[in-house]
Structures are given as structure tokens and as C-alpha cells.
Amino acid sequence: MTNPQLWIAVVENGCFFALLGLAFYFNLTGAGFFNFAIGAIAMASAFVGSWLVTEHGLSRPVAGLVGVLGAVAIGVVMELAVVRPVQARGEGELSALVAVGASLFAIIQLCGLFLGHEARPGQPVWTTSPFSLGSARISSTVVPLVVITAVLFTAAYVALRHTRLGRLTRAIGNDTEAARVLGLPINTARLLSFAAAGLIAALAGITFAGRSGVSPDNALHWTITGFLALVIGGTGTVWAPLLGGALLALANVFIPFYFGGDVLAYGLVVVAMLFFAFRPEGVFAPRVRV
Amino acid sequence: MSARIQSAAGILGLALLVLWAGEDLYRSSLLITMLTYALIALGMYVPFVLAGSLSLSYSAYAATGGYAVAIGSAHAGWPLWLGMLVAPPVAAVIAVVLGAATMRLSGFYLGAVTLLFAEAFIQLLGNLDITGGPSGIIGLPLLSFGGWEPSPFQVVLMATVLTGLLAFALDRLRRSPWGVVVRASREVPIAVDTAGVSVSLLNLVALGVGAAIASLGGALFTAYVGAVNPETFSVNVIFLAVFMPLIGGIGSPWGAVLGAVIVVDLTLNVDALSSSGTLLVSLSVLVILVLFPRGVLGFAGTLARSGTALLPKRGVRT
Numbered sequence: 001m002t003n004p005q006l007w008i009a010v011v012e013n014g015c016f017f018a019l020l021g022l023a024f025y026f027n028l029t030g031a032g033f034f035n036f037a038i039g040a041i042a043m044a045s046a047f048v049g050s051w052l053v054t055e056h057g058l059s060r061p062v063a064g065l066v067g068v069l070g071a072v073a074i075g076v077v078m079e080l081a082v083v084r085p086v087q088a089r090g091e092g093e094l095s096a097l098v099a100v101g102a103s104l105f106a107i108i109q110l111c112g113l114f115l116g117h118e119a120r121p122g123q124p125v126w127t128t129s130p131f132s133l134g135s136a137r138i139s140s141t142v143v144p145l146v147v148i149t150a151v152l153f154t155a156a157y158v159a160l161r162h163t164r165l166g167r168l169t170r171a172i173g174n175d176t177e178a179a180r181v182l183g184l185p186i187n188t189a190r191l192l193s194f195a196a197a198g199l200i201a202a203l204a205g206i207t208f209a210g211r212s213g214v215s216p217d218n219a220l221h222w223t224i225t226g227f228l229a230l231v232i233g234g235t236g237t238v239w240a241p242l243l244g245g246a247l248l249a250l251a252n253v254f255i256p257f258y259f260g261g262d263v264l265a266y267g268l269v270v271v272a273m274l275f276f277a278f279r280p281e282g283v284f285a286p287r288v289r290v
Numbered sequence: 291m292s293a294r295i296q297s298a299a300g301i302l303g304l305a306l307l308v309l310w311a312g313e314d315l316y317r318s319s320l321l322i323t324m325l326t327y328a329l330i331a332l333g334m335y336v337p338f339v340l341a342g343s344l345s346l347s348y349s350a351y352a353a354t355g356g357y358a359v360a361i362g363s364a365h366a367g368w369p370l371w372l373g374m375l376v377a378p379p380v381a382a383v384i385a386v387v388l389g390a391a392t393m394r395l396s397g398f399y400l401g402a403v404t405l406l407f408a409e410a411f412i413q414l415l416g417n418l419d420i421t422g423g424p425s426g427i428i429g430l431p432l433l434s435f436g437g438w439e440p441s442p443f444q445v446v447l448m449a450t451v452l453t454g455l456l457a458f459a460l461d462r463l464r465r466s467p468w469g470v471v472v473r474a475s476r477e478v479p480i481a482v483d484t485a486g487v488s489v490s491l492l493n494l495v496a497l498g499v500g501a502a503i504a505s506l507g508g509a510l511f512t513a514y515v516g517a518v519n520p521e522t523f524s525v526n527v528i529f530l531a532v533f534m535p536l537i538g539g540i541g542s543p544w545g546a547v548l549g550a551v552i553v554v555d556l557t558l559n560v561d562a563l564s565s566s567g568t569l570l571v572s573l574s575v576l577v578i579l580v581l582f583p584r585g586v587l588g589f590a591g592t593l594a595r596s597g598t599a600l601l602p603k604r605g606v607r608t
Contacts, residue, residue, distance in 0.1 A: 034398040081580070082580065093398070094397065097398060097401060098533075098536065099580075102533065103572075105575075106569060109566075113569055262414075265410040266413075268410070273403055276394075276395050280394075
């Protein structure tokens with residue numbers, strides 16, 4: 001636990017997991033829905049961006065912009081063409097869950113079919129020169145990841161707590177039926193939440209891929225990781241996924257270091273079961289004013 | 291479409307598939323893959339469609355079947371059929387234990403935990419000596435019953451009969467009093483609990499039955515191929531097993547069988563689709579969920595009813 005390089009890895013992983021968790025949080029807040037395709041959206045934006053840079057010589061900012069816009073478009077299309085029609089039939093969450101599962105699978109297959117299944121090097125839009133901090137080596141993606149995490153969480157906090165649209169989104173997420181009776185623009189708020197989730201996932205994927213590359217196989221793992229970061233952190237505050245991501249990153253870095261990589265998979269099952277069974281609301285639970 | 295017509299069509303369809311495969315080894319292996327997926331999808335049908343519980347550990351249960359056959363043969367010298375008999379109760383016990391541990395979960399939470407369990411289970415299989423590690427167990431003997439070694443065609447025939455019998459039995463089970471209660475517990479669990487029937491127990495039984503059937507799929511595949519490794523039952527198997535009943539139609543277990551045939555044909559047999567087959571499957575699921583929620587069988591039933599309505603009614607003068 002005294003190796004500073006491991007703590008740098010915790011920070012890096014924690015920021016990425018937290019951003020994925022934040023994307024889940026936006027979907028949950030605005031649409032009352034866990035979007036299991038978040039990992040696939042993050043993967044697709046990073047994968048397409050990398051393909052545009054390496055195969056077509058596009059500059060990183062342009063490729064990144066295409067990746068982000070594509071992710072936002074995927075989020076919007078998912079809501080309009082898949083989730084909304086399926087939920088409108090009122091068949092419960094199982095059909096919607098299968099629908100997002102199929103979307104996740106379709107995004108993975110689309111990337112694999114047209115761009116190949118092999119891993120590609122990440123092409124982050126912004127990097128810094130590597131430098132040393134004490135005995136730890138800070139790689140080129142650490143600072144951008146920390147800065148983007150801080151900016152997105154702050155922006156999310158301000159947007160959800162201090163803007164009219166944010167309060168509207170939370171109100172709709174808390175009680176959709178009451179919001180419907182009051183005539184609030186539910187569909188617009190849902191659409192915005194899907195678009196925002198796509199944006200956050202894309203920025204997370206593009207930035208983190210600069211560290212270890214990206215392949216379609218990452219999608220499912222990233223989805224599960226983001227979901228766990230949200231569930232562990234809770235949904236009581238916008239900062240909760242940050243705590244969940246940090247705790248998950250601690251486990252991801254230190255369990256393999258001390259006990260071996262295989263133990264991590266078993267440990268995650270146990271952690272998930274304990275959290276889901278005994279504290280499904282996470283560390284920060286929503287408080288209800290009476 | 292009535293249940294009798296669906297069963298008759300299902301049996302006829304399976305018979306035609308056996309005739310199509312004949313003595314051709316490629317077609318036989320393709321049909322075995324279809325039947326393997328059909329058994330896994332039938333297993334998933336019980337908790338997923340009947341009980342409304344989305345457990346995503348079905349690759350683990352299929353792997354249990356495969357490894358029960360392989361370990362029994364390679365380490366204990368069992369004939370392969372004995373491993374196929376041992377697999378269902380072992381898989382059922384694993385499913386019930388996991389089900390009991392996740393009893394308070396549903397929906398997204400249950401899906402996430404069971405998916406993590408499946409991944410961890412497959413990883414465990416790749417790390418143990420008794421399972422042969424990452425390379426698995428290879429070189430299993432041929433299937434034999436007291437010295438009689440059935441030909442590949444006879445194995446295919448037996449596997450088809452087994453699948454048909456299970457689909458028929460599940461269809462009867464779905465319409466039995468137990469099946470009606472399980473389906474009611476999916477829609478109105480509080481009412482069923484209030485009536486004195488434990489919904490938790492119903493779910494556990496459904497999970498156990500489903501896992502036992504799915505393990506037969508893994509056991510059949512391993513016995514036919516003569517080898518197994520952790521990659522045989524990847525996460526993709528889980529997704530395809532969820533999609534199959536939806537594609538075929540959730541109104542009947544025969545829909546799961548039909549879905550398995552369609553999925554395997556699209557992903558493995560249609561040359562023009564080759565690598566895009568899996569993409570087509572996932573897109574088909576989205577289209578079916580949005581436009582035809584009753585799947586192919588449900589759509590066929592709607593067409594049949596429309597056709598019947600257009601026919602002139604006997605004895606009615608116009």
C-alpha cells in the first residue's frame with residue numbers, strides 16, 4: 001500500500017470508473033433507467049476515434065469530436081427508437097433490460113464487423129508530457145483524466161442542482177407519473193439525460209483508452225464497472241459515483257497486486273452481492289424530505 | 291396459434307432437421323450446435339419467461355454440464371452418459387445456492403451479479419488443475435452405452451428427441467397449475483405470496499429446473515465434440531440464450547427452440563452473412579422487441595388468424 005505508483009493507478013482507474021458511473025447516474029436521474037449500453041458507447045467512441053486517426057489520418061481533436069458526437073447520437077437513438085417504445089408498452093423493466101442488452105451487443109458487433117475486433121491504441125485528444133512526482137511516474141493521460149473528471153462532476157453538480165433544467169430532470173426522475181400529471185416535458189428531459197450520458201461516456205472512453213488501448217471486448221466490462229461504481233457509491237448525490245469509482249479502483253489495483261489477478265473476479269462477485277443485498281442504495285442514499 | 295399446433299409444428303420441424311442433417315458430418319455438427327443452444331435457451335425460458343427472473347449465469351450452467359462429462363470421463367473413467375446424468379443435479383444445486391444468495395435482487399441488480407458470477411465461474415474453470423486449466427480437457431472417448439457406440443447420426447437423433455421431449459414437457463408445465471402460479475408470480479408477486487405460495491421458493495425451483503436443462507446442452511456439446519475448454523461457454527452464450535426465446539417467441543418453449551435454430555443458422559450456416567450474422571441477431575432482437583414482441587411464432591399466429599378471418603365463414607349466406 002506504500003507504493004506510490006499503485007496509488008497513481010488508483011487515481012487513474014478511479015476517475016474512469018467514476019465517469020462511467022456518472023453517465024449511469026444521468027440516465028438514472030433523468031429516465032429512471034440503468035442504461036447497460038454505457039460501456040459500449042464509451043468503447044465505440046474511443047474505438048472509432050482511434051480508427052479515424054490511425055487509418056484515415058484525422059487529427060485527434062477532429063476524431064475525438066466525431067467520437068463524442070457519435071456517442072451522443074447513439075444515446076438519443078437508443079432512447080427514441082428502442083427504450084421509449086419498449087417501455088411504452090408497460091411490460092416492466094425486463095424487456096427494457098433485454099433491449100439495452102441487445103443494443104450493447106449490436107454496438108460491439110458493429111464495431112467488430114466494420115473496424116475489426118483487434119485492440120487499437122487510444123487516441124486521447126489531450127495529453128501531457130510524462131513527468132515524475134516523487135518516486136512515481138505520471139503518464140501522459142493521468143492529468144487529463146483527473147481534470148476532465150473534476151470538470152464533468154462539477155458541471156454535472158451545477159447543472160443538476162442549480163439550473164431549471166436540472167431541477168426539472170431530477171423531478172421527473174423522482175416521480176415520472178407526478179411529473180406527467182403536472183404536464184412537465186418528460187420526453188425532452190429523458191432525451192437530454194441519454195444525450196448527456198453518451199457525452200460523459202465518450203469523454204471517459206476516449207481519455208482512458210490513451211492509457212491501455214481499446215477493443216470491442218472492453219464494452220461489457222466497462223458497463224459492469226460503471227454500474228458497480230454507481231451502485232457502490234449510491235444515487236443520493238451527484239458525487240456518489242466518484243466515491244464508488246474510487247472504492248472500486250482500490251479493489252482493482254490492490255487485490256490483484258496482493259492476491260493475484262484471478263482473485264479480483266471472485267472478489268467483485270462477493271462485493272457486488274454484499275452491496276446489492278445489504279445496501280442496494282449505495283453509500284450515499286437519496287434523502288427524502290417530509 | 292394453439293399450443294397443439296405449435297407442438298406439432300415443432301416436432302415436424304425437428305424431424306425435418308434430422309432428415310436434412312442425415313449422415314452429413316458438417317450438418318450433424320451444426321444441428322448439434324442448434325440443439326445445444328436450444329437446450330440452453332429452454333433452460334433460460336423457465337426462470338426468464340415463466341418466472342420473470344433474469345439470471346445471466348447460463349454460460350456457467352452449460353459449462354457445468356460440459357465439465358461434468360469431461361471430468362467424469364477423464365479423471366474417474368466414467369462413460370460420457372453418466373456425466374450427462376450427473377450434470378443436471380449439480381447445475382441445479384449451483385443455481386439454487388446462487389438463487390438463495392441473490393434472493394433479494396431483481397432486474398438490473400440480479401442481471402449484474404449473475405453476469406459477474408458467470409465470468410468468475412468461467413475464470414475459475416480456467417484456473418483449476420482438475421478442469422485442465424485454460425486449455426481444458428481434450429480427447430474424450432466416443433459416446434457409448436454398454437459397448438454400443440451410436441453413429442453421429444444416431445447421436446443427433448437422440449439429442450433431437452431429448453430436445454423435443456423437453457420442449458413438449460415445458461409446454462405442458464407452462465400450462466399446468468404450477469406453471470400458471472409461476473407466471474402469476476411474475477405479474478403479481480404480492481398476490482401470489484398473499485395466497486400462501488412462496489414466490490421465493492417458486493423462483494428457486496424455476497432457477498434449478500432451468501439450470502438443469504441448460505447443463506444438458508453443455509453436456510451434449512462436450513460429448514459430441516469430445517473436448518471442452520473455458521472459451522466454449524463465453525459471455526456471448528448468455529446473450530444469445532436470452533435472445534433466442536425472444537426471436538422465436540416467448541409464448542411457447544418451442545419459440546426458444548425455433549430461436550436457437552434461427553440464431554445458429556444465421557451465425558454459422560449462412561455464408562453470405564458470415565461474420566455479420568451475430569450483428570443481424572442483435573438487430574433482429576431490437577426490431578422484434580419494438581415491433582413484434584411475441585416473436586416469430588407470435589407473428590405467425592397473428593398472420594394465421596388474419597388469414598382465417600379473411601376466409602368465407604361456412605354456413606353463413608352473404
